Amino acid sequence: MSRLTGTCLVIPVMRLDKFVCKSTELAKIEAIAQIRSGCVVVNDEVVVDESTQVHENNSIQLNGVLLKARDFRYLLIHKPENTICSNIDELYPSIFNNLNIDRVSELHVAGRLDVDTTGLVLITDDGRWSFDIIRPSQRCEKVYRVGLSRPIAEDVAYKFHQGVQLQGESNLTLPAEVEIINRNEVLLTLTEGKYHQVKRMFAAVGNRVVSLHRERIGDISLDVGLGEWRYLTMDEVTSVIREKPQKTG
Numbered sequence: 599m600s601r602l603t604g605t606c607l608v609i610p611v612m613r614l615d616k617f618v619c620k621s622t623e624l625a626k627i628e629a630i631a632q633i634r635s636g637c638v639v640v641n642d643e644v645v646v647d648e649s650t651q652v653h654e655n656n657s658i659q660l661n662g663v664l665l666k667a668r669d670f671r672y673l674l675i676h677k678p679e680n681t682i683c684s685n686i687d688e689l690y691p692s693i694f695n696n697l698n699i700d701r702v703s704e705l706h707v708a709g710r711l712d713v714d715t716t717g718l719v720l721i722t723d724d725g726r727w728s729f730d731i732i733r734p735s736q737r738c739e740k741v742y743r744v745g746l747s748r749p750i751a752e753d754v755a756y757k758f759h760q761g762v763q764l765q766g767e768s769n770l771t772l773p774a775e776v777e778i779i780n781r782n783e784v785l786l787t788l789t790e791g792k793y794h795q796v797k798r799m800f801a802a803v804g805n806r807v808v809s810l811h812r813e814r815i816g817d818i819s820l821d822v823g824l825g826e827w828r829y830l831t832m833d834e835v836t837s838v839i840r841e842k843p844q845k846t847g
Contacts, residue, residue: 611651611652611653612653612667613650613651613652614633614640614645614647614648614649614650614651614652614658615629615630615648615649617652617658617665617667618632618665619704620667620704620723621658621665621668622665629648632660632661633646633647634646634648637660637661638658638659638660639657639658639659640652640657640658641656641657641658654666654667670722670723671705671722671723671724671829672720672721672829673697673705673720673721673827673828673829674718674719674720674818674820674828674830675693675696675697675718675719675721675822675825676716676717676718676719676820676822676823676824676825676826676827677693677716677717677718677719678693678716678824678825679715680713681693681713682713683707683710683711683719685703685705685706693707693719694721696827697721704723705721705722706721706723706725707719707720707721707728708721708728708731708732709728709731709740709791709815711812712794712810714810715810715811715812716812716824717742717743717810717811717812717820718815718818718819719812720815720818720830721827727838730838731815731816731838732791736838738789738815738838739787739789739816740791740812740814741785741787741812741813741815742785742788742796742811742812742813743779743783743809743810743811743813744784744786744809744811745782745807745808745809745810746783746800746805746806746808747782747805747806747807748782748805748806750776750778750781750782750784750805751803751804751805754776754800754805755775755776755778757803758773758774758776758803759773759774759775759776760773761773762802763802764792764795764798764799764802765798765802767792771788771792772788772789772790773789774786774788774789775787785813786799796810797810815838816837816838817834817838818834818837818838
């Protein structure tokens with residue numbers, strides 16, 4: 599599936615072993631074995647390096663059979679508390695247990711949430727798409743509903759807009775916006791995703807996060823019940839990879 603960004607067509611690029619896996623029922627280790635044994639031909643040339651970058655308009659054959667990669671998948675899920683954004687269960691169960699679809703192991707999370715955080719999580723098997731979401735230069739907004747242990751101070755919105763110094767970080771946080779719901783609850787909009795960033799930001803201004811819920815990523819809003827999921831629309835998929843207008847002046 600090609601992707602649109604602005605008016606330009608973007609052809610998804612991926613490693614050859616991933617392409618073979620997405621075009622067949624082979625596991626990754628089996629795909630690599632086939633590639634290294636010389637069974638894969640890309641644009642009429644034998645390729646034995648599984649890390650070779652290819653895209654869907656290449657001619658790629660396995661043992662003489664022309665391959666076509668399955669379409670990428672894009673989902674959202676409403677993450678419950680005490681679950682993890684990992685493909686497998688660990689100390690807590692994985693949110694992937696909620697997905698009743700094939701080849702779940704091919705999917706990954708585009709922007710993790712902590713075990714005690716609820717809300718919107720995006721899931722895909724398109725690595726370039728998820729990179730667009732998490733890279734700070736893309737300025738993809740993430741909106742969190744934050745519950746606080748004590749009333750928010752009057753100067754916090756200004757401090758967050760200016761950027762605050764987090765412990766262990768050399769640079770200030772990027773400008774963040776605060777909308778006050780009530781004295782102990784706010785909406786916080788970020789365009790970056792540092793480790794435990796929301797909790798660390800409020801700790802830096804003398805407060806403590808007691809509940810955290812992500813409501814929106816870019817133009818994609820949470821609209822399913824707790825633990826439920828759905829596929830994204832094509833408009834939602836392309837909304838997070840649109841070319842951003844260049845600043846002038």
